[in-house]
Amino acid sequence: xxxxxARRSVxxxxxxxxxxxxxxxVRAAPGDDPAEREARWQDLAHAxxxxxxxxxxxxxxxxxxxxxxxxxxLVPMTITLAGAPDxxxxxxxxxxxxxxxxxxxxxxxxxxxxxxxxxKLRVRxxxxxxxxxxxxxxxxxxxxxxxxxxxxxxxxxxxxxTDEEAMKGMGDMRLKFAExxxxxxxxxxxxMVRHPNFNGMQMNQVTxxxxxxxxxxxxxxxxxxxxxxxxxSDISLASNPVIGFGLVPQGDVxxxxxxxxxxxxxxxxxxxxxxx
Amino acid sequence: xxHFAAIALGLALIGATPGQVPEPDGLWQGPMRGYTPNTxxxxxxxxxxxxxKLLDAEKPVLIDVSLADVKPPSMAPGTPWLPLHRSIPGAxxxxxxxxxxxxxxxxxxFKGRIAELTGGDAGRAVVTFCHPECWGSWNAAKxxxxxxxxxxxxxxEGMEGWQADHEVAAVKADPAWAAENPPDK
Numbered sequence: 447x448x449x450x451x452a453r454r455s456v457x458x459x460x461x462x463x464x465x466x467x468x469x470x471x472v473r474a475a476p477g478d479d480p481a482e483r484e485a486r487w488q489d490l491a492h493a494x495x496x497x498x499x500x501x502x503x504x505x506x507x508x509x510x511x512x513x514x515x516x517x518x519x520l521v522p523m524t525i526t527l528a529g530a531p532d533x534x535x536x537x538x539x540x541x542x543x544x545x546x547x548x549x550x551x552x553x554x555x556x557x558x559x560x561x562x563x564x565x566k567l568r569v570r571x572x573x574x575x576x577x578x579x580x581x582x583x584x585x586x587x588x589x590x591x592x593x594x595x596x597x598x599x600x601x602x603x604x605x606x607x608t609d610e611e612a613m614k615g616m617g618d619m620r621l622k623f624a625e626x627x628x629x630x631x632x633x634x635x636x637x638m639v640r641h642p643n644f645n646g647m648q649m650n651q652v653t654x655x656x657x658x659x660x661x662x663x664x665x666x667x668x669x670x671x672x673x674x675x676x677x678x679s680d681i682s683l684a685s686n687p688v689i690g691f692g693l694v695p696q697g698d699v700x701x702x703x704x705x706x707x708x709x710x711x712x713x714x715x716x717x718x719x720x721x722x
Numbered sequence: 723x724x725h726f727a728a729i730a731l732g733l734a735l736i737g738a739t740p741g742q743v744p745e746p747d748g749l750w751q752g753p754m755r756g757y758t759p760n761t762x763x764x765x766x767x768x769x770x771x772x773x774x775k776l777l778d779a780e781k782p783v784l785i786d787v788s789l790a791d792v793k794p795p796s797m798a799p800g801t802p803w804l805p806l807h808r809s810i811p812g813a814x815x816x817x818x819x820x821x822x823x824x825x826x827x828x829x830x831x832f833k834g835r836i837a838e839l840t841g842g843d844a845g846r847a848v849v850t851f852c853h854p855e856c857w858g859s860w861n862a863a864k865x866x867x868x869x870x871x872x873x874x875x876x877x878x879e880g881m882e883g884w885q886a887d888h889e890v891a892a893v894k895a896d897p898a899w900a901a902e903n904p905p906d907k
Contacts, residue, residue, distance in 0.1 A: 479889070479891070482891070482892060486806065486892070489804065490802065490804065493802040493804065494802060545806050545808070547791040547793070547803060547804065547805035547806070548793075548797065548801060548802065548803055548804075549802060549804060550801065550802055572791075573806075573808055573881075573882075573885070574808075574885055574890075598881075598882045598885065599853065599854075599882060601791075602755070602853075604755070645794065646792060646793075646794040647791060647792065649753060649754065649755055656792070658794075659794030659795070659796055659797075660796075661794070663798060678798075680797075680801065681794060681797075706794065706796035706797070706798075707796065
């Protein structure tokens with residue numbers, strides 16, 4: 447009896463340890479203080495969500511990010527949304543880069559024409575950090591997942607060209623549908639927007655002055671008369687944003703982009719055609 | 723392609739290749755980000771293992787001269803702005819202390835704060851750092867040598883180099899320094 451009890455508690459300790467090792471906080475750099483990173487997250491969560499609690503949501507939302515990024519100014523993120531356990535539709539998604547000075551990199555609000563199963567975008571990362579992705583459901587519940595990403599210096603990385611070159615064609619857009627896209631049918635698409643997304647932390651290597659911040663603040667997309675998504679973004683979005691998302695196209699797709707210097711651009715794309 | 727362009731631009735600007743940047747005569751006044759020399763006359767260059775050894779052996783004063791993040795003025799109201807600076811544990815963060823400024827008041831403030839941090843002991847080891855390819859820490863080391871500090875160390879790999887193998891800690895700007903050197907200056 448006694449022996450089996452002891453064995454059971456050893457087993458329990460083992461399970462607890464395994465859970466601890468599996469927890470993303472422990473994947474931080476050696477010696478990095480997980481408690482400090484957790485405290486940072488609590489502060490952030492409070493700043494963004496107030497008193498609304500976030501719950502662990504690995505079954506609802508997954509974040510795929512490189513453990514070690516090749517280019518900190520261009521770190522690819524893929525967010526997969528599986529749907530809430532209670533069947534409530536997912537109405538929003540937040541991508542939060544804990545250690546960036548302006549941590550909320552993206553906040554999507556989905557409309558009836560969205561099919562938010564997979565979202566891709568590229569961000570800048572300032573320092574080794576946790577990245578949180580949070581799904582919001584229609585009743586306001588918040589599901590979170592987290593990844594630790596090793597990348598540093600992405601916010602101050604100069605673009606390697608003059609500011610004028612970087613701003614050439616600003617506001618140009620392209621929209622590409624994945625193969626097999628058809629009206630009224632859930633399809634993946636990619637939106638590309640030409641914009642340097644200057645974050646104010648990049649020093650112009652010729653003039654030695656900081657390039658003034660000029661970055662995309664909102665991207666709105668509609669198809670037919672229905673909203674696909676509104677995206678509130680910020681200085682953490684990489685230059686020349688490329689955004690992958692799902693939608694149910696209903697005729698033309700209209701995109702409107704606004705930046706922090708009151709730049710505004712709109713473009714209308716033909717939706718996919720029925721093929722015979 | 724971006725990298726090639728950045729490197730080509732860097733080369734054109736400073737007329738040097740990595741590993742072959744000559745030491746300027748005085749403080750560096752050029753772009754603060756770029757290839758730095760391999761040496762700082764009168765001081766010792768540390769790699770990560772060297773710094774770890776020095777930290778074990780004695781209690782050097784660690785000076786982080788990284789710049790503070792500046793909030794874009796156009797940021798939408800209500801957007802959380804929560805800058806966080808991570809550094810080598812135990813470091814004193816003096817944002818902007820690596821400036822090449824010839825302003826005598828700035829030089830006095832630098833001299834005064836370092837004297838306080840070293841307890842007036844010019845024999846105390848002092849380590850300067852910021853980020854890789856950052857002239858700020860080179861300048862700070864150069865100033866310390868000029869001020870007569872006998873054991874000046876420069877750690878060019880900076881916070882990013884340290885973080886690859888070691889613990890980093892969130893730090894606030896040194897209050898005494900920040901009061902006299904506001905970041906928006």
